[in-house]
Amino acid sequence: MAKNDRLLIDGIIDDRVSQKLPSEKRDEAFEYFCIEEILKDWDLSQDELKSGWIDGRGDGGIDAFYVFVNGHPLLEAEQFMWPKTGAELVVCLITCKHHDSFKQVTIDALAATLPEFFDFSIESKDLKGAYSPDLISQRTKLFFAYRRLAPRLNKMRIEVTYASRGDSNDIGTEVRARSDQIKKIITDSFAKCEASFNFVGAAELIDLNRKKPNYSLELPYVEVFSQGETYVLLANLSAYFRFISDDEGKLRRYLFDSNVRDFMGLNRVNEDIRETLNNAASPDFWWLNNGVTILATAASVIGNSIHMDEIQIVNGLQTTESIFRHFNSSSFIDDNRAVLVKVIVSRDDSVRDAIIRATNNQTDVEQVSLHATDRIQRDIEEVLHRSGIFYERRKNFYANQGHSAGEIVTPLYIAAGYAALVLKLPHLAAGFRSKYIRSPEAYSAIFSDRSPLDVWPNIVKLLKHADQILETVRPRGGGSAERFLKSNRYLLCLASVAKHLGTFDFSAQDIAKLDADAITDDAMLVNWSRMAAVGSTRAQWSSKQNVASFCLKMEAELGIKNARRIENAPNLVSAAQVPYDKRTQRVDKDFAIKVHALLPDQPWKPGIHKSICDKLGCTVSEYFGAVEQLIEEGLVNRQRDGVVYDAEGNVLMFDPERVDPHTLQLKER
DSSP: OOTTHHHHHHHHHHHHHHTTSSOSOHHHHHHHHHHHHHTGGGOOOHHHHHHTBOOSTTOTTOSEEEEEETTEEOOOGGGSOOOSSSEEEEEEEEEEOOOSSOOHHHHHHHHHHHHHHTOTTSOGGGOSSOOOHHHHHHHHHHHHHHHHHGGGEEEEEEEEEEEOSSOTTOOOHHHHHHHHHHHHHHHHHSTTEEEEEEEEOHHHHHHHHHOOOOOOEEEEOSEEEEETTEEEEEEEHHHHHHHTBOTTSOBOGGGGTTOOOOOOOSOHHHHHHHHHHHOTTSSOHHHHOOOEEEEESEEEEETTEEEEESOEEEEOHHHHHHHHHHHHTOSOOOOOOEEEEEEEEOOOHHHHHHHHHHHTSSSSOOGGGGGGGSHHHHHHHHHHHTTTOEEOSSTTTTGGGTOOGGGEEOHHHHHHHHHHHTSOOHHHHTTOOGGGGOSHHHHHHHSOTTSOTTHHHHHHHHHHHHHHHHHHHOOTTSSOHHHHHHHHHHHHHHHHHHHHHTBSOOOHHHHHHOOGGGSOHHHHHHHHHHHHHHOOSHHHHTOHHHHHHHHHHHHHHHOOBOTHHHHTOOOSTTTTSSOOSSOOOOOOHHHHHHHHHHOOSSSOOTTHHHHHHHHHTOOHHHHHHHHHHHHHTTSSOEEETTEEEOTTSOEEEEOTTTBOTTTOSBOOO
């Protein structure tokens, strides 16, 4: 390590602390910086990065925990597009310490956690360690993925990384031996699993920080046809493989930011691609494959190559990943067969969006995946940009241009703010997930072209203001900044706007006209004190009942009108979460409580609704309406086909008599 590497790292962290990225606490700023850099090649969005950041009490020595299936982060198990064959499972565990050396005590904590943590014969509730709910949730996600992929798991790898400001060339013998022990714990826990333990010090962090995605690349071709600024060419498969691979031999995932489809695993189409690639005697590849479409802002033909700037592969992800996997698993990469590549040059964002939508709307793709190209999304991007806010409707678009996380907001962030303030659902916003806006109805309820565009800058200002206030009161050592902020920012914003306007029944138009700066720091701090007197955890404010009670209390004590508006807010997620097959009828609370008293522990057996309907003399529709309300209040969990899910879509348990433990599908009878 060079003498000044540590000084450079300290300078980077100084800058992040001054910008509160993610907070003004130095250890957290260093920690999040390390996570960003270590996972840079995975090209994760800010929301995806924060989903695995679990530092805090009960973290078992693990600051970040990520599960990847075929190169894509596993965020919502029940919504994930699971590969049918050829699965690769990668687990990344990261621990970060703002130390100037690598210490054994840090690795000791990991060594104490992992033996029981990776022993899936132990249920989470029976673990001896006092682990946080976030860590347990990640373990459950890994357990689910491992079991689900077991029949088709080709490769598994667990990477453990210890990052500090130390020198990776100066690691003590005992520390090194302890890291080897952790690798053995992993290989003893999972058969045929690759295990690695990486020490990342100041020098490595500097190198990672300087590594930038390259969007200007050159692709050799065999033949080319051009008209204006459109090119159609044939490129050798081996040349295309090198084009999509970086200097370290990894796939340039950042080139797919505009491609709305994830790699679908080896489904029928991709299985055919793989068989074609494996059969050197097959007809030329481009005869059998639709090829790839690339968007660029400039292109020029030089000799037998085409040079492109600001490259985005907008169609052909399945083809590209299949080609990469084929050559990456082989030592022989010379292949004269060709792939068809279309290159379209355009600098007009609306034209580019139209091309993205058209090229990705030709196969079965969820419509929500195409929303980044919607007019409303481009309008929001523009109105926020005028306020100095960069809106990443396309993943990492502004991050890759060098804008800091403090300048950037994501669709999920502003959607949660809209749900809290306009739809009056702060309890939902506290645990907001992308699946909540997966249905067209839920998406349209939030990203409505009937709302004034000026509502969006004010929503962001209010959320950022709340974050600033909460950062000053956040207890040190209480967990990651984002977890605390997400638990409290939405209700704090709602309460502060209601106090300022004198009513909870304000509209999107009212927020658009609001002078957000008129809500002072002192006003927010007073409202925070009211919240803190009741509770400040995610579980506290994820309950609609608790939120409604708090707002009714504000109405009684302060005279703020229409607190019932919160209690009567519609349920946004009923269509977006795991649905029931039965039609439901809205019921009152007293009836829902009666149903709750008769429900046994989950998972419920088939026909339980019949016995309860008989006892209460109610209809099936009323029964399921009561269950929906109990789920909404957090009193029971959503269940489908014998599998029980928590509020974030993680599998909690299943009925072993009805459900196959490997696939979590109903057993054939």
